[in-house]
Amino acid sequence: MTSWAIAASESDVKEGKMKPLDIGGEKILLIRSGGELFAIENRCPHMNCPLQGGIIEDQSIKCPCHNWKFDLRTGAYVASDKIKVKVYETQVKDGKVSVLL
Numbered sequence: 001m002t003s004w005a006i007a008a009s010e011s012d013v014k015e016g017k018m019k020p021l022d023i024g025g026e027k028i029l030l031i032r033s034g035g036e037l038f039a040i041e042n043r044c045p046h047m048n049c050p051l052q053g054g055i056i057e058d059q060s061i062k063c064p065c066h067n068w069k070f071d072l073r074t075g076a077y078v079a080s081d082k083i084k085v086k087v088y089e090t091q092v093k094d095g096k097v098s099v100l101l
């Protein structure tokens with residue numbers, strides 16, 4: 001079953017910035033890039049490093065550990081779309097960002 005969980009205030013995540021979240025034990029990274037909000041699992045599928053602190057480039061993030069790059073829209077590793085981080089749907093309402101769990 002899925003449900004929306006309020007994750008942050010919209011103003012908490014400025015352009016080009018990220019905010020790590022723990023929502024009911026799910027480690028999520030909220031990112032704003034190109035004016036869009038993205039929410040991805042805050043764990044790299046390579047060797048489990050947190051993705052927070054990675055480099056945001058356009059609509060992708062580079063893992064801070066070994067530079068694997070993931071598309072923020074799909075979660076796909078750019079070198080192989082068979083490897084993905086989980087992507088969460090987001091919505092903004094009344095200045096609050098919610099994530100679909």
Ligand code: FES
Pocket residue numbers: 044045046047048049063064065066067068
């Ligand atoms: S742990 Fe992310 S690239 Fe190695």
